[in-house]
Amino acid sequence: MAEPSDAASSDPASSVLASRRRTVLACAGAACAAVLAGCSKYNSNNGGVAGSQPAPATSSSAAPAAPAGSGSGAAAAPAALTSTSDVPVGGGKILADKKIVLTQPKSGEFHGFSAVCTHAGCTVGSVSGGTINCPCHGSKFNITSGAVVNGPAASPLPPVNIKVQGTSIVQAQ
Numbered sequence: 001m002a003e004p005s006d007a008a009s010s011d012p013a014s015s016v017l018a019s020r021r022r023t024v025l026a027c028a029g030a031a032c033a034a035v036l037a038g039c040s041k042y043n044s045n046n047g048g049v050a051g052s053q054p055a056p057a058t059s060s061s062a063a064p065a066a067p068a069g070s071g072s073g074a075a076a077a078p079a080a081l082t083s084t085s086d087v088p089v090g091g092g093k094i095l096a097d098k099k100i101v102l103t104q105p106k107s108g109e110f111h112g113f114s115a116v117c118t119h120a121g122c123t124v125g126s127v128s129g130g131t132i133n134c135p136c137h138g139s140k141f142n143i144t145s146g147a148v149v150n151g152p153a154a155s156p157l158p159p160v161n162i163k164v165q166g167t168s169i170v171q172a173q
Contacts, residue, residue, distance in 0.1 A: 092127030
């Protein structure tokens with residue numbers, strides 16, 4: 001007489017059931033992982049702006065800028081993010097490609113923040129009414145400080161160091 005393990009392995013119905021059971025368990029595990037990943041909170045510590053992003057942009061833009069500049073031995077000036085005239089007083093300008101939002105709460109006072117919402121990582125969509133507004137879930141941030149004015153975001157927008165050089169706004173190092 002055959003042993004039970006031999007009988008189960010030679011029985012096609014048992015093999016199919018075991019295979020289905022493994023498939024169902026694997027799919028259930030994958031579904032759980034996907035749900036947990038979707039429920040995890042966006043890492044708001046860096047506002048979605050990688051620390052290494054500005055360096056390559058400055059390096060790559062600095063190399064072509066040096067020959068165009070006046071001094072051959074002088075360090076190249078950082079590339080302008082935008083002109084001061086492009087940032088309205090009481091409002092701002094979103095630089096989606098750089099993930100930066102620039103604001104001008106009062107005439108001549110400029111601030112830079114990450115344009116990545118600290119709630120779920122969406123890029124903010126507008127600057128109006130004294131706030132930087134996220135279209136995804138309605139979070140609003142103060143244009144002077146980046147502080148949360150309206151949730152669900154719980155963390156302020158991280159600041160981005162900027163400076164005004166003449167009529168240009170550049171990212172400070």
